[in-house]
Amino acid sequence: MIASELETAATAPAQRWEPHIIAFCCNFCAYAAADLAGSKRMQYPVNVRIIHAPCTGKIEMEHILDAFEKGIDGVLVAGCLEGGCHFLEGNLRARKRTSRIREILDEIGVGAERLKMVNLSTAEAPTFVKRVQEIVETVRALGPNPLKSSMQKESAGKP
Amino acid sequence: MIVASPKSVTELKNLVAPHGKVLFVACGTCVTVCLAGGEREAGIAAYAVRMARKMEGKPLEIVRILLERQCENEFIKDLAEPAAKADAIVSFGCGAGVQAIAERFPGKPVYPALNTQFLGILEEQAVWTEKCLGCGDCMLAQFGGICPVTRCAKRLLNGPCGGSTAEHCEVDDGRPCAWQLIFDRLKSVDQLDRLDAIVPPKDWSPSWHGSPRKVVREEHRV
Numbered sequence: 001m002i003a004s005e006l007e008t009a010a011t012a013p014a015q016r017w018e019p020h021i022i023a024f025c026c027n028f029c030a031y032a033a034a035d036l037a038g039s040k041r042m043q044y045p046v047n048v049r050i051i052h053a054p055c056t057g058k059i060e061m062e063h064i065l066d067a068f069e070k071g072i073d074g075v076l077v078a079g080c081l082e083g084g085c086h087f088l089e090g091n092l093r094a095r096k097r098t099s100r101i102r103e104i105l106d107e108i109g110v111g112a113e114r115l116k117m118v119n120l121s122t123a124e125a126p127t128f129v130k131r132v133q134e135i136v137e138t139v140r141a142l143g144p145n146p147l148k149s150s151m152q153k154e155s156a157g158k159p
Numbered sequence: 160m161i162v163a164s165p166k167s168v169t170e171l172k173n174l175v176a177p178h179g180k181v182l183f184v185a186c187g188t189c190v191t192v193c194l195a196g197g198e199r200e201a202g203i204a205a206y207a208v209r210m211a212r213k214m215e216g217k218p219l220e221i222v223r224i225l226l227e228r229q230c231e232n233e234f235i236k237d238l239a240e241p242a243a244k245a246d247a248i249v250s251f252g253c254g255a256g257v258q259a260i261a262e263r264f265p266g267k268p269v270y271p272a273l274n275t276q277f278l279g280i281l282e283e284q285a286v287w288t289e290k291c292l293g294c295g296d297c298m299l300a301q302f303g304g305i306c307p308v309t310r311c312a313k314r315l316l317n318g319p320c321g322g323s324t325a326e327h328c329e330v331d332d333g334r335p336c337a338w339q340l341i342f343d344r345l346k347s348v349d350q351l352d353r354l355d356a357i358v359p360p361k362d363w364s365p366s367w368h369g370s371p372r373k374v375v376r377e378e379h380r381v
Contacts, residue, residue: 062199065206069213104203107168108211150213 002053002063009049010070019139021048022067023076023132026056028086029122030078037125044129045136048076055079056117057090061097068110071148074139076131077117084121091119110146113138160280161189161253162287163273165200168207174270175208175247180220182245183272184238184260186252187227193287196251196273198225204251204272229256235263242267295365295372301353303344308361310337316358 002024009022025031031052037044053059056079067075077098079091095117102112116138118131166174175181183201191197205221212219224241228234229252238260242248247268250257254275261269277289292309298316299306312330313320319338322329328336345351363369 060199062202062206065203065210069206069210104168104207108172108207109214110210147210147213150216150218 002051002059003066005051006063006067006070009051010067010072017144019047019073019136019144020071021045021074021076021132021135021139022072023048023050023078023135024053024056024059024063025050026079026086026091027052027054029080029084029120029124030118030128032122033078033120033125033128036122037129040125042125042129044132047136048132055085055087055090056094057085057087059094059097061101064098064101064115065104068105068114068145069147071145073142073145073148074114074135075116076135077115078128078131079117079119081119081121111142113142114145160192160278161255161275162193162277162279162289163190163195163253163275165195165204165273166271168204168211171204171249171272172208172211175219175249178219178246178268180222180244180246182238182241182248183221183223184229184248184250184252185223185225186229186250186256187225188229190251190253190256190273192281194285196253198223201225201251201272226252229253230259232259232263235260238263293366294361294363295369296362298358298361301356301358302341303348303350303353305337305341305344307337307341310334310340316361318354 006022023030025034031050034050056077059077064075064077077094079094080086082091085091098115098117102115105115106112116135120127120131183205185191185198185201186196187198194200201223205223209219209221222241222245224238226234226237229250242264247270248260248264249270249272250260251272252260253273254271257269257271278291278293279287279289282288289309291306294308298308307316308314312328312334315338319336320329323336323338325339326335328334342354345353365372
């Protein structure tokens with residue numbers, strides 16, 4: 001299910017370049033916090049597409065790498081506060097996996113800054129909004145995913 | 160089981176640099192258990208290498224496949240069709256798996272994706288330690304089931320060196336002294352008298368030192 005949602009989110013059209021961010025949100029915190037932000041009519045950048053995950057521990061490293069390969073400019077992994085995971089340590093595992101992917105992104109030249117993991121609780125709608133704004137600003141400063149330009153060159157070369 | 164570690168993305172990328180289409184072959188046995196060369200690890204490596212190549216403007220096509228056991232011809236035969244369509248094969252098996260595939264496909268470049276390390280056991284999640292050197296002449300009975308040949312940094316067979324303590328090895332603070340473990344173990348099974356025997360110098364000829372080994376079991380041959 002995560003993979004199919006990612007497919008849809010990653011292929012959404014963009015008119016002029018704006019950071020295209022995917023936020024993997026845990027059902028028990030960030031997803032509810034995003035929902036609360038909506039209920040409270042709090043504004044946050046439209047650049048973010050939310051993917052609903054049962055727990056950040058359920059997000060495979062391949063899901064995140066797939067997002068970057070598909071041309072996503074930045075990824076936010078939003079899980080519960082440390083010690084507050086519904087499945088005890090899913091968020092702690094997600095943090096380790098996220099750190100490993102950040103290393104890979106640096107090694108291949110995409111850049112670790114494009115991936116960030118944050119922790120928050122259900123009630124923290126303002127924190128959710130703030131974290132989203134932060135990653136959008138970070139990625140806007142970094143520019144488009146460098147894989148995107150190579151993909152365009154690739155498709156331009158095709159008959 | 161055989162324990163291995165993945166090579167870096169950069170090393171892997173450099174190995175396949177001359178090729179445009181490669182086959183990533185994961186192995187479903189030891190290296191899956193040690194989280195180095197299973198389906199998931201091969202998948203992650205495929206994403207990383209593919210993106211690294213895209214960054215260089217030289218896209219790479221990667222086909223992934225899982226073989227249940229790369230070190231047996233019976234399983235490798237499933238590889239014939241995908242291998243024919245690829246320029247090269249990257250094996251996520253141990254060193255034996257890589258060589259088994261290379262023997263099976265003489266005309267195809269075969270590269271290792273892992274550094275094969277040792278025969279060991281899982282101590283805790285994602286921590287493995289070396290337990291067996293494969294010396295070809297097992298002496299575990301004499302030492303209470305703890306191998307000084309593998310686990311003593313100096314491979315001493317007649318008691319500890321002068322530098323160890325009850326807690327740890329002289330060579331590495333993080334490693335227990337194998338001889339302390341042997342003493343404790345023999346004491347707990349009431350076999351301390353085994354330590355009275357002088358162990359003669361070990362014959363290393365059945366080990367790798369005597370040249371690459373071969374095992375033939377006539378009773379099972381067909």
